[in-house]
Amino acid sequence: MQSGTNPWSNNQAEDIDRLFVEFGIEPIGGVADRLPEVPSFIRRGIVVGHRDYRLIADAIRNRTPFHVLTGFMPSGHLHLGHLMVMKEVVWHVRQGGNGYVAIADREAHAVRGTSWEKCRTFGREYLKTLYALGFEGTAYFQSRNDRLKDLAFEVSTKVNFSDLAAIYGFGPDTSLSHAMSVITQVADILFPQLDAGPAPTVVPVGIDQDPHIRLTRDVAHKLRMFTVEDRGAYVSVRSKNAPADALAAVHRAFPGSREYEAHVDITAEPLGRVRDTVREIEIAYGGFGFYSPSSTYHIFMPGLEGGKMSSSVPGSSFGFYESDREIKKKVMAAITGGRATLDEQRRLGGEPDRCSIFLLNLFHVLEDEIELADLRRRCLEGELTCGQCKKETLERVMTFVREMRERMDAVEHLVEMEYGTDAQ
Numbered sequence: 144m145q146s147g148t149n150p151w152s153n154n155q156a157e158d159i160d161r162l163f164v165e166f167g168i169e170p171i172g173g174v175a176d177r178l179p180e181v182p183s184f185i186r187r188g189i190v191v192g193h194r195d196y197r198l199i200a201d202a203i204r205n206r207t208p209f210h211v212l213t214g215f216m217p218s219g220h221l222h223l224g225h226l227m228v229m230k231e232v233v234w235h236v237r238q239g240g241n242g243y244v245a246i247a248d249r250e251a252h253a254v255r256g257t258s259w260e261k262c263r264t265f266g267r268e269y270l271k272t273l274y275a276l277g278f279e280g281t282a283y284f285q286s287r288n289d290r291l292k293d294l295a296f297e298v299s300t301k302v303n304f305s306d307l308a309a310i311y312g313f314g315p316d317t318s319l320s321h322a323m324s325v326i327t328q329v330a331d332i333l334f335p336q337l338d339a340g341p342a343p344t345v346v347p348v349g350i351d352q353d354p355h356i357r358l359t360r361d362v363a364h365k366l367r368m369f370t371v372e373d374r375g376a377y378v379s380v381r382s383k384n385a386p387a388d389a390l391a392a393v394h395r396a397f398p399g400s401r402e403y404e405a406h407v408d409i410t411a412e413p414l415g416r417v418r419d420t421v422r423e424i425e426i427a428y429g430g431f432g433f434y435s436p437s438s439t440y441h442i443f444m445p446g447l448e449g450g451k452m453s454s455s456v457p458g459s460s461f462g463f464y465e466s467d468r469e470i471k472k473k474v475m476a477a478i479t480g481g482r483a484t485l486d487e488q489r490r491l492g493g494e495p496d497r498c499s500i501f502l503l504n505l506f507h508v509l510e511d512e513i514e515l516a517d518l519r520r521r522c523l524e525g526e527l528t529c530g531q532c533k534k535e536t537l538e539r540v541m542t543f544v545r546e547m548r549e550r551m552d553a554v555e556h557l558v559e560m561e562y563g564t565d566a567q
Contacts, residue, residue, distance in 0.1 A: 159191065159442070162350055166357065168192040168440060174200055182234050184441070186512070187505055189227060190347070192440035194356060198343035199437050203238045210335035210344040211235035214245035214328065217265035218255040219454025220462050221272055224444045227506055231347040231439065233276050241339050242280025244273060245331040249285040253320035259286070263562075270558050272463070275550035281338065284562075285327055294337055295323075295330035301365040302326060302358070310354045325358070332359040332436050341422060341432040347439045356438045363433040368425045369393070371418050374408075378417045381406040389428040396420050444506050447477035447499050463547045470544060474500070474537045480522070481529035493522040493529065500529070500536050508539040 162168065171193050175185050177200035184190045202209035213228050215221075236242040246269060248262035257265075263284075270282055285291060307313040307322055332355070335344055346356060364370075368385035371378060382390050382405045394402040397417070400409040409417055422432040446452040446459025453459055461470045480498030482488040495501035501522060509515045521527035 159350060162353070163192055166353055168194060168350075168353065171196065171439065177201065177204060179204055179238075182231075183510070183512070184227065184231055184234070187515075188442070189506060190231065190439050190441045192350075193438060194360075195343075195435065195437040196345065196439060198434070199235075199240075199345045202343050203235075203240075206239060208340070208342040209235075209240050210243060210339065210342055211240040211347070212243040212245065212332060212335050212344060213347050214247045214250075214331050215266075215269045216247045216251045216255070217262045217269060218251040218257045219265060221265070221269050222452055222454055222460035222462070223503075223507060224452040224460070225269065226272070226276075227441060227444060228347050228349075229273050229276050229278070231441070232273075233278050235345060235347075236278065236280055240345070241335060241342075242278060243335045243338075244270075244278065244280070244282040245291075245328075245334070246270065246282065246284045247324070247328065247331070249320075249327050250324040253318065253324040262286075267558050267562055270562070271551050271555055272547070274554040274557050275547060281335075282561075285331070288334075290337065291327065291330050291334050294334060295327045297366070298329045298333070298362055299326045301362045302329070306358070306361075310358055325355070328355050329359045329362055332356070333363060333431075333433055336433050337431070341426070341434055343434050343437060345437045345439060347441065349443055350440050353438070353440065356436065360435040363435045366431050366433055368428070368430040369421050371414070371421055373414050377408045377410045378412060378414055379406055379408050380417065380421055385425070385430075386428055389424055389430075392424045392428070393421060396424065444502060445499050447473055447503075449478045449499065461544075463544055463551060467541060467544075470540065471537060474503075474540055475533050477503075477533070479529040479532070485528065488528060489525040492525040493527070495519050495522045498522070498529075500532055504536055504539065508536065508543045 163170070169192060171185055171190055174193060174196050175181050177197060199209055211232050213232050215225060232242060232244065246266035248259065248266055251257040251262050252259060266284055273282065283291070304313065304322070307325060311325065313322065332344070332346055336342060348356065368383060368389060370381045370383060372381065380393050390407060391402070393407045394400050397407070397409045397412060399411070400407050426432040444452055446456060448456070448458045450459070458473060461473050477499045479500050480494035480496065482491055482493065501518065504515060504518060509518065518527070522532065
């Protein structure tokens, strides 16, 4: 396994192109055309990469089962960066996916030292926002999900400390709870297939979370009883740890196949049918039959003060229940992509791709594509000053925030009903 980025770091300036090459992530553009409709987060260049998203695009197009899962570590108040992932999950649910959201309280407690009480408080805040955006599906706290914990134990049989050291840089001083939180997160990614049956599963994440995806794909493969390989003239089904009766069942399922000591060779059958049949046999004999998870990768929304948006940096974002005055203060003080002087701005134009205000419009507050394109043009051509742009954006922000507050208030009873005020 290759070493990778640190998913718990708050100070990363990732070279996306380098990471794509190094870890085999593909640009999303090559698969987006398979979707019946291309969502705005792809059109606008927010989601930029993927692993095996073709499986998900085909499931959406063909209306076959698939899952979508993501998780949130409740170590602080929700910020606008979390909102983009939530929107992506909701979009996939509306395309027919089974939605799952994990509140990673075990990870927050182990990695950030967040108290269980604060984990519950922040987690409920995330869930209220999620439901306000229209999420329908299964949400859970890691610490309350016993089936998840059992799956995590099974996952742990396929991971050793050298794996964790190679991927995350763990060393002698790394706590066991930190290692357990990784295992639990792998189980989170596989949980939808345990709960609702094996099916392609997409996990929307930032680039910094790719180590979790790579580890989970490796574990999903190791938990399979068989490998199915296309050998050109035939398909070979090889046992990894399958019972002898399961291998015999594969042989019986394909008349004319040849059974050997540890594999069955099958001719004149499509690879897809062999894979589906072998998965069914595996499940019938007590296996998981997991699909390796797919993933999408989004760019990070920068903080209003520059750098990465973070719950630990209050000025980098704003919450939906902050005062209007405080929100105005943060927006009007935000770093822009303007020039040093007004004259330069008019002559050279601004730099919207480096501007936290333009990206605030891009990610969240300006839904109309024509208006967004016009905003970008006015900036590039020097027609729009940063002060005027901030004033226009502030109006959109306040409308956006007020609508979110109303939605969150309207769904608060759902969180209270499901998790109560002292959920654990």
